[in-house]
Amino acid sequence: MAATDVTGNLDAAVADLAERFRAALEPPLRAAAELDSATLRARFDEPLPEHGLPVEEILAQLDERSAGGLAGSTGGRYFGYVTGASLPAAAIAEAWTAAVDQNTGMWPLGPAAVELEQVTLGWLADLLEFAGASGYFGSGATMANTVCLGVARHAFAKKHGVDVARDGVRALPELAVYGSVELHLSDHKALRTLGLGSGCVRAIPIDRAYAMEVEPLVEAIERDRAAGVEPAIVIAQAGSVNTGACDPLALIADVCDQYGLWLHVDGAFGAFFRLCERTAPLVRGLERADSLAVDAHKWLNVPNGAGFALLRDAALHHETFGGGAGYLTPGSGANLHELGFEASRSWRGASVWAALKQLGREGVVELVTNCCNLARELAETVEAHPHLELAAPAPANIVCFRYVRDGIDVEAVNREIQARVAADGQVFHTGATLDGVFCQRAAICSWRTTSDDVQMLADAVVAAGDAL
Numbered sequence: 030m031a032a033t034d035v036t037g038n039l040d041a042a043v044a045d046l047a048e049r050f051r052a053a054l055e056p057p058l059r060a061a062a063e064l065d066s067a068t069l070r071a072r073f074d075e076p077l078p079e080h081g082l083p084v085e086e087i088l089a090q091l092d093e094r095s096a097g098g099l100a101g102s103t104g105g106r107y108f109g110y111v112t113g114a115s116l117p118a119a120a121i122a123e124a125w126t127a128a129v130d131q132n133t134g135m136w137p138l139g140p141a142a143v144e145l146e147q148v149t150l151g152w153l154a155d156l157l158e159f160a161g162a163s164g165y166f167g168s169g170a171t172m173a174n175t176v177c178l179g180v181a182r183h184a185f186a187k188k189h190g191v192d193v194a195r196d197g198v199r200a201l202p203e204l205a206v207y208g209s210v211e212l213h214l215s216d217h218k219a220l221r222t223l224g225l226g227s228g229c230v231r232a233i234p235i236d237r238a239y240a241m242e243v244e245p246l247v248e249a250i251e252r253d254r255a256a257g258v259e260p261a262i263v264i265a266q267a268g269s270v271n272t273g274a275c276d277p278l279a280l281i282a283d284v285c286d287q288y289g290l291w292l293h294v295d296g297a298f299g300a301f302f303r304l305c306e307r308t309a310p311l312v313r314g315l316e317r318a319d320s321l322a323v324d325a326h327k328w329l330n331v332p333n334g335a336g337f338a339l340l341r342d343a344a345l346h347h348e349t350f351g352g353g354a355g356y357l358t359p360g361s362g363a364n365l366h367e368l369g370f371e372a373s374r375s376w377r378g379a380s381v382w383a384a385l386k387q388l389g390r391e392g393v394v395e396l397v398t399n400c401c402n403l404a405r406e407l408a409e410t411v412e413a414h415p416h417l418e419l420a421a422p423a424p425a426n427i428v429c430f431r432y433v434r435d436g437i438d439v440e441a442v443n444r445e446i447q448a449r450v451a452a453d454g455q456v457f458h459t460g461a462t463l464d465g466v467f468c469q470r471a472a473i474c475s476w477r478t479t480s481d482d483v484q485m486l487a488d489a490v491v492a493a494g495d496a497l
C-alpha cells in the first residue's frame with residue numbers, strides 16, 4: 030500500500046465511523062473513567078509505526094484503546110469543573126468540519142467558514158444582549174480572556190500615547206488591574222502572557238456571597254492613583270468558577286466610568302445567567318462591559334475547544350491584532366487572524382452555529398433555566414438533609430456543600446467523599462476549597478441532566494459520608 034493510498038476502504042471506514050459515532054451519541058454508562066494513567070498509557074505506548082495501517086482499522090484502535098479511559102462528560106451525571114455535554118447537532122457538525130478541513134484564519138482558505146462565524150458571533154451578541162460587538166472564536170474562555178485583555182492593553186497604551194504593538198509593555202506607564210480574590214486563573218494567565226504580569230492585579234476582597242466588594246475596589250484605585258500607578262482595567266466575573274457568584278457589574282461599570290477604566294467581564298458560563306429569569310438580575314450591567322469572554326463548550330454544550338470574545342469597539346479590536354504579510358493573499362471577505370492570536374485555526378464556529386440551530390433561542394433559554402432550577406433543587410436537598418450543609422450561597426448553576434456530622438474531621442471526610450464518589454463512577458463531581466475548607470462542588474450545565482441525576486449525586490455523597 031502506498032503511504033498515501035487511503036481511498037481503498039473508505040466506505041468501510043465511514044460505515045464503521047457511523048456506527049461508532051451513533052453509539053457515542055448515547056449517554057455514557059459511567060460518569061467517570063475507570064482506568065488509571067499507567068494502564069491507559071500502556072495501551073497507547075508503542076514505537077512510532079514504521080508502516081501505515083489501512084484506514085478502516087484506525088478508528089477501531091482509537092475507540093478500543095480509549096475504552097475505560099473516557100470521562101463521562103457527555104452524560105447527565107457529570108458535575109465536575111464546569112462542563113457541558115455535546116449536543117448531537119454540534120458533534121455532527123464538528124465531525125463534518127474535520128472532513129472539509131477549512132482554515133478560518135483567512136477568507137480565501139475558508140470562505141463559508143468565515144461568513145458563518147461572523148453571523149454566529151452576531152447571534153451570540155444578540156442572545157447575550159451585548160450590542161455593537163466585534164467577535165472572535167477561540168479555543169475557550171482562556172483564549173477569549175487573553176484576546177479581550179490584549180485589546181484592553183492596546184486601549185490603555187493608546188490612551189497614554191504608546192504603541193504597545195511596536196514598543197512593548199516596557200513603554201507603558203506602571204499600571205494596575207483589579208479583580209476579586211476569586212479571579213479565575215485564566216485571567217491571571219492572560220495577564221502573564223500579555224507581559225503585564227499577574228503582579229499588577231489588586232486582589233479585591235469579596236462579600237459573604239463571594240462577589241467583589243465595591244468600596245475596597247474604589248479604595249484600591251485611589252491608592253494607586255495617589256502612588257502614581259495608572260489604574261487600567263477591572264476584570265469582573267459573571268459566574269465565579271467556585272460558586273457561580275457574580276460581581277456587582279452595574280456598580281463596577283459605574284466605577285469604571287468614573288475613573289475611565291476598561292471593564293472586562295469574564296463570563297465563561299455566567300454570561301448565560303441573563304437567559305434565566307431568576308438569575309438575570311445577577312448579571313445586570315454586563316451590557317456595559319468593554320469586553321466579554323464566554324465559553325461555548327460549557328453552557329452551549331458544544332464539543333471542547335470553543336469559546337468567544339466579544340468586544341464593544343471593533344476598531345480597537347482590529348488594531349490590536351491586525352497585520353498582513355506578503356504571502357497572505359486576501360480574498361473578498363474578512364481575515365479573522367487579524368482579530369486574535371492564531372493564524373490558522375479550525376472552523377470552531379460551526380459547532381456553535383449547529384447548537385444554536387438545534388436549540389434556537391428558546392432552547393438555550395430552557396437549557397439554562399433548567400440547569401439553574403436543578404441547582405436550586407440540589408441546594409434544597411442539601412438544606413433539608415441533617416448531614417449536609419451549603420458551603421456558600423448557590424445563586425445559579427453551581428452548588429457547594431459539605432457532609433457534616435458530629436465529631437468528624439470535615440476537611441478529611443469531605444475529601445474522601447469526593448474521591449470515593451469519583452472512584453465509584455456512577456456520578457462525577459469535583460471539589461473546591463472555600464474559607465480554607467474543602468467542599469463538594471457540583472456545576473450543572475449539561476442538556477442531559479435531570480432531577481434524578483441531581484438526586485443521585487446527593488445520595489452518593491450521603492452514602493459515602495455515612496460509610497466513613
Ligand SMILES: Cc1ncc(COP(=O)(O)O)c(C=O)c1O
Pocket residue numbers: 110111168169170171172213215266268269270295296297298324336
Ligand atoms: C470564570 C471562568 N473563566 C475562565 C475559564 C477557563 O475556561 P476554558 O477552560 O474554556 O479556557 C473558566 C473555566 O471553568 C471559568 O469558569
